[in-house]
Amino acid sequence: MIGEGSIELAGGQESIYQALLDPQLLRRAIPGCRDFEERGDSRYAAVMEAGVGPIKGTFKATVAVTDQQPPQSYALQVEGQGAPGSVFGRISISLAPSTAGQTRLHYVYDVSVSGKIAMVGQRMLDAAAKMVAAQFFKRLHEELAAR
Amino acid sequence: MKPARFDYYLPATLDEALDALHELGDDVKVLAGGQSLVPMLNMRLAQPAALLDINALRELDTITRENGALRVGATVRQGTLERSPEALSEVPLLAQALPLIGHWQTRNRGTLCGSLAHADPSAELPLLLTVLGGSVEVRSTRGSRTVAAGDLFASYFTTALEPDELIVTANLPLARPRRRYAFQEFAQRHGDFALAAVACAVELDESGRISHLALALGGAGEMPLLVETADMLGTELTAAAVATLAERAWAGCDPPNDHHASAAFRRQLVRTLTSRMLTAFAQPQEQLVR
Amino acid sequence: MIESPPRIRPQRWIGEAVPRKEDPALLTGAGRFIDDLDPFPNTYHAAILRSPHAHARILSVDAARALALDGVKAVLTGARVAEISKPFHAGISEPVHFYPIAVGKVRYVGEPVAVVVARDRYIAEDALDLIEVEYERLEPVVEIDRALERDSAPLHENVGSNVVHERSFVYGDVDGAFAAAEDVIKATFRFPKYASTPIETYGVIAHYQRGTDTYAIHANFQGPFVLHTLLAAALRVPGNRVRVLVPPDIGGSYGIKALLYPYMALIALASKESGVPVRWIEDRLEHLCASSSLTDRLTKVQAAVLRDGTVLALRLDHVDNVGAYVRAPEPACLYRMHGTSTGAYRIPAIAIHNRLVTTNKLPTGLNRGYGGQEHYFALERTMALIAKRLQLDRLDVVRRNLVHADEFPYRAPAGSVLDSGDYQAALDEALRLAEYGKLLAARDRARAQGRCAGVGLACVVEPSGSSMGYITIALPLEQRKKSLPKSGAAEAVTVALDPTGAITVRLGTAPQGQGHQTVAAQIVAEELGVSLESIEVIAEVDTQTSPWTIASGTYSSRFAPIAAVAVQSAARKVAMKLRAIAAQECGVPADDVELAEGLAIPRGERAKAIPIKRLAGLAHWNPLALPAGLEPGVYETAYYSVPILEAPDDQDRVNSSAVYGFVADICLLEVDRDTGKIDIQRYVSVHDTGRMLNPLLAEGQIRGGFAHGLGGALMEEIVYDESGALLSGTFADYLCPTAAEIPPLQIGHVDTPSPFTPLGAKGIGEGNSMSVPVTIANAVADALGIDDVTLPLTPRRVWELAQR
Structure with a gap:
């Protein structure tokens, strides 16, 4: 699944870049995230419950932050596995100054889903990806606004 | 293709059902016709802790006409509507939409309200409710409220209902002459x-x-x-x-x-x-x- | 004993439209399928943990939590399977090791990783969720083009390449023909991967008997029973310790249940490991991801032609994608049509370059039409492209190249001996039924009104009764010479009369709904002069007690050309015995005794007629009264093989099938440019079935083949994304035509009985599976005025084609 989107965030580019790498903030922003631990070397271990409608699955995931270009861009390499299948892919995030005090975040995801969830959940996957992305950035926006 | 373990509730009255929904929290699924839910249970995509089966609630198995709307209870089968000349003449769009839903066999189990609660964006009945500007009546232990079609569907497979709320009736506006x-x-x-x-x-x-x-x-x-x-x-x-x-x-x-x-x-x-x-x-x- | 005066009225049963003997049980829910059987007490249930990854190394499998679950008996992993069994053999030179479970690596989504044996299926599935597997993902190789590249990650490191087989063949003066050609048409074709979807999925109930080190395996297996030999070898026991039992009823197969054998081994091993009998009934999710499919294929064609449309020679370059492993009987898909590569045409020279690649997809195997739909898609599209390029009438090009009626038997350059036919007459019949002139006018009228209409045509030779030798063409001559030559295609049948004269026929064909019991009863009734109702036909196979051969089973439409003859031979043996006994009793020569109306009747002496049941009684009760040289009892087994099926010769020529039918298809369709919807308005199919054994069954086979072909043409595809994830895992994503999607089919016949078999019948189950995909593709190409058509022609694809 490939998708992209943009969102306006309140705050300067530098501070937002830093905030985006804050495990506490990420834990709160990632939908269904139950655990988010830093494992050093820009790697994190997460447990998250993801789903759409009645379909839910718990995934154990590792997230690695790569290609860091502060304060412009970085990428997240995600690898998750759960009973319904596995998820792996890359999310590229870039920041650019926007109107006064605002920063524009652009994201591109290229995520592969494999196993049972891909086999039987085809109709829902595109929707699930869009929902998770939208929820994540909405919460991010709220978290940043609350700072 | 065997579901994971779940608790099964078969309330005899609507109040019992609402009490159960209230007590079970958000990890319960309501079973009406089961045409979407049961395959997901069998494939273990959905693994709710509990199922609340509303099929014994006779009071929800009614079709009435009131306030310019056809009121369809939560356990009324799509097939029942399809075989009801009154329903089809009062809401003519049903005659066009119902035959498109799955197959005879699925319509004999599937319910109108269940399809609305499932909120599949490709499904026929949410579209029908939307274009007609209909609504649903929702009950919980906290009371009842009416939710318009435009407010019911929140996202993919997601409604604006609270976990303890149950759709008891769908209101389909009656046909107008012109x-x-x-x-x-x-x-x-x-x-x-x-x-x-x-x-x-x-x-x-x-x-x-x-x-x-x-x-x-x-x-x-x-x-x-x-x-x-x-x-x-x-x-x-x-x-x-x-x-x-x-x-x-x-x-x-x-x-x-x-x-x-x-x-x-x-x-x-x-x-x-x-x-x-x-x-x-x-x-x-x-x-x-x- | 004679209750009424006999009147000889010879009853003809063969060729009659007799309703199926099988139907009363099936239609009243009284069939006995694999999951209806309960052969062993205390049988446990298996569930299979399957790979979520297309290509990954298995770093660890931890089943401790699963084993701790109440009700779980055992967990079998790939590492253990490798210790207690051997990989299955396949007919290529390269060492592609195939076990029934992933060993060390997973190579496709859905590949078995562990088997849980538990008290019931619910617990078994609960336990699956508790097994922890650590994987290291590897580069997925999904498409043929990637597999051909040298740097693609090899699925089988010991082979070192994803090209696991390559052979080249030249028949006739191909270079000379291309030098003499006035034009050369070149085209590339891709054929998609699709499957069979029987209502009943796979099922196995296996019991390892420790005391005797034997396996009893009940399975809805369709043969070929050569796979029994491979199964025994993999289980490391002689064949007589693997008792395979096929249930009385099988709920469809269309080829796919041949590939049940790896699961037969897996569940047998699970029984051995757990010490209890084990039942595994495949669910639909498993079936759609991990049973079998046909190959997807890349074909490059060059045709050397004259300006008048004569085809002088073909060069075919095939790349067949067998998925993750080469599972026997692969590479048969690539070689089934080999001898018949020139199709229905008298093309004197052909060069064939064959490659087999492995990719991270479901492994392949038999599928209705096996190899035919891939082959004819390229050949019949090419014939259409030749006509278009040379601006000739499509019919003229076909007619100019079809084998003539007076050329049969026709030896094709690659070896097939086309036994009989009148292809021109069959095509003419199709044109007549289709009212071809009106059809073209309807197309042109639609076009004039701004709609998008097209006419498609295809002529295919339908081989039936595969030779056991054709697969050995995959091996180079020197390697082939090292083992026994393989020829023929035998089947075995027993006909027995008990002391009351009741007749039992025992087949080794393991039918899956084809109606073998009905046809066998027709043949026996006709040979013995008895009623259909007096005959019981047992189709359940037991490898310990049934007659069978290495070729037994139901595949390659072999019942009509081969098994039916074995039925006839066994019945004739019985008839000879009955007539010999009657002859002695009546004091007439055996040649003068006729069997009719349940009686043995001396010619011209009806009053002396003896009921068959009395003759049977005599053979059982009074052996001393039998004519000299006759054995007691009436129990006759006949083995029949087709004499013309010789082993491949030193020039790599092989007659791959016993007999060859023919199908001529014509179709008119309209395409909605805005929605991509195809509306098939007319479809005519004319068949050469040789001698027809039962018109009702023949029609059923044709309609079934048509539906399957239609699925391949319009909707069926096993879809993987670029990461190798399977996307078509349910019937909401893998679409098959239902009754509502199948347009009317008009069937015609121009039948030419085969001179090479006693009955002259030809198989008929697969012709339309081969012809329909390309016929519809030709019609869509005609409608849209395009050359490049890819299947399946889903609305989305047609819409995209229409936008070009």
């Missing part, structure tokens, strides 16, 4: 999930000008989408107007991408269906063949 209705979908096989669906309700006044126009799209985004038509009121449904609306439908939808159909193809289908449907309405009435 209003005409159409429902069309494009599916690869009969009974498949629609790649795109379009429904409309049109009323033209004596001078042929639009006095009511509701146009809704299914399979086109997070939920059934209503196309903006307010500016068309009082104008004629000309070929140019049809083209404008078809373009609006095309531009306004955000359909999914999967191996059956690209988003671009689905948008094209939305445009084609819209255009063909409205063109039929633009013809003089006597030429219409239902």
